[in-house]
Amino acid sequence: MTFSEDLPRIQWYPGHIAKAQRLLKDRLAVVDVVIEVADARIPASSRFARANSLIGSRPSVLVLAKPDLADPAATARWARELGAIPIEGRSGQGMGLLKARLEEVHRQVNARMKSRGRLPRAARAMVIGLPNVGKSSLINRLAGGRKAITGDRPGVTRAPGWIRLAKDLELLDTPGLIPPRLEDxxxxxxxxxxxxxxxxxxxxxxxxxxxxxxxxxxxxxxxxxxxxxxxxxxxxxxxxxxxxxxxxxxxxxxxxxxxxxxGAAGPLALDPIGQQGIPARPAPEI
Ligand SMILES: Nc1nc2c(ncn2[C@@H]2O[C@H](COP(=O)(O)OP(=O)(O)OP(=O)(O)O)[C@@H](O)[C@H]2O)c(=O)[nH]1
Ligand SMILES: [Mg+2]
CATH class of the missing domain: 1.10.1580.10 (Conserved Hypothetical Protein Ylqf; Chain: A; domain 2)
Structure with missing residues (x-):
């Protein structure tokens, strides 16, 4: 028998994941920039199979969370290969790079809106990722002491709050939960x-x-x-x-x-470098 035939079947689809799936689509509809969080130990396996169709042509930033639990050499190679930013939740190492990247994306989004004759407004960002991957820790770090701005936005079913990160950049205070890919x-x-x-x-x-x-x-x-x-x-x-x-x-x-x-068994690297998590996406049209 081969290794893969021997693998256990894991089934898990609690109600909150189903509900989160429905909300994710609505919320992404009002977002300009997506911050996708993957696990540094499995950068390919922890990505969302349908991320491409959901993120669409929006610019996105990929964060590799929990790099302290991953093999540093493998994480560095994955970061290069995927253009991703490793961020350690506790020390906040890597946050500067993420903030700079978000600022850059937001400038491009603003320029596009102006060129299309739309009224200037803040660019809206949202964090998405698997359960327990470190989404809330990242949001808290990005938000610092800032308070959520509450208020309705057209197209958002349940009016979540927005946190102002910079003059022209807002972050949705509720992350988008993506379902684990259990069929593989x-x-x-x-x-x-x-x-x-x-x-x-x-x-x-x-x-x-x-x-x-x-x-x-x-x-x-x-x-x-x-x-x-x-x-x-x-x-x-x-x-x-x-x-x-x-x-x-x-x-x-x-x-x-x-x-x-x-992490008691030491740092891990469980995806072979180069493994495709999701199909490569053409450069976003900004
Ligand atoms: N070792 C390590 N642990 C982390 C890191 N970031 C977050 N964690 C831990 O991972 C766990 C999950 O973090 P959260 O930020 O709550 O993750 P989440 O994605 O919001 O989880 P859900 O809301 O349950 O989907 C917590 O115990 C965090 O303390 C990190 O960089 N390194
Ligand atoms: Mg959370």
Missing amino acids: RLVALKLAMVGAVPSEAFDQQEVARAALALLAREWPRALERFGGRTDLAEIAEARRWLVAGEPDVARAAREVLHDIRA
């Missing part, structure tokens, strides 16, 4: 490994086993945390996690997944 089992496994899918949504032992097998194939250095073992019973035995004298495999699965997610 390898992508789904990687999403579970970075925490984009909550562990209640799948069989932990199945996913922990598949995660260890994936690490053995793609990123063996992470297995050092588990003494080089890929077998849950062996990991449990080595750590002395026993129930009634037997290896506590359920606990081993939980701990393995936790360590992978939280």
Whole structure:
């Protein structure tokens, strides 16, 4: 059997994701600039398959979140390849670059509006990304101490608030949630490994086993945390996690997944460089 046939099936589609999907389209309709957040550990797998059709011809900026949990060399290569900006949520490292890029985009958007004879107005930006990828942390960093401006905007169903980031740049205070791509089992496994899918949504032992097998194939250095073992019973035995004298495999699965997610197994790079996340998009028409 091949590796991919063995992969667990992960199904998760809670109501809030379905609702967010409906809202995303409406909100994107009033946005000029999209800030797409991907996970630096899986820059391709964490992008949204339908991003192109949703973002359309709008300019966009790609942020690689949680670079502290990713392999620095891989992140640097991905950033170059995708023209993306790595941003560390806690230190805010990389924010200066993002702000400069947003300013530039907003100047272009303004110039376009003027050339079309439209009244000048602030450019509107919105953050989109997977569950738990770091959207709110990024919004908080961008907003600093600024307060949300409330008020209705045509075309927005639920009148979210706008935060003024600069004289002519506003940010939507509610991020757009994009659904995890679970139909591709390898992508789904990687999403579970970075925490984009909550562990209640799948069989932990199945996913922990598949995660260890994936690490053995793609990123063996992470297995050092588990003494080089890929077998849950062996990991449990080595750590002395026993129930009634037997290896506590359920606990081993939980701990393995936790360590992978939280960075205890070291920095990760789970997508091969060059892997296509979404088809290349022609340069946006600004
Ligand atoms: N290690 C690390 N953790 C981060 C970083 N940015 C955010 N986090 C953590 O990741 C978790 C999710 O961050 P949020 O900003 O709430 O993510 P979100 O995309 O808004 O999540 P949802 O609203 O649940 O979809 C939190 O525990 C953050 O502290 C980062 O750069 N590095
Ligand atoms: Mg959030």
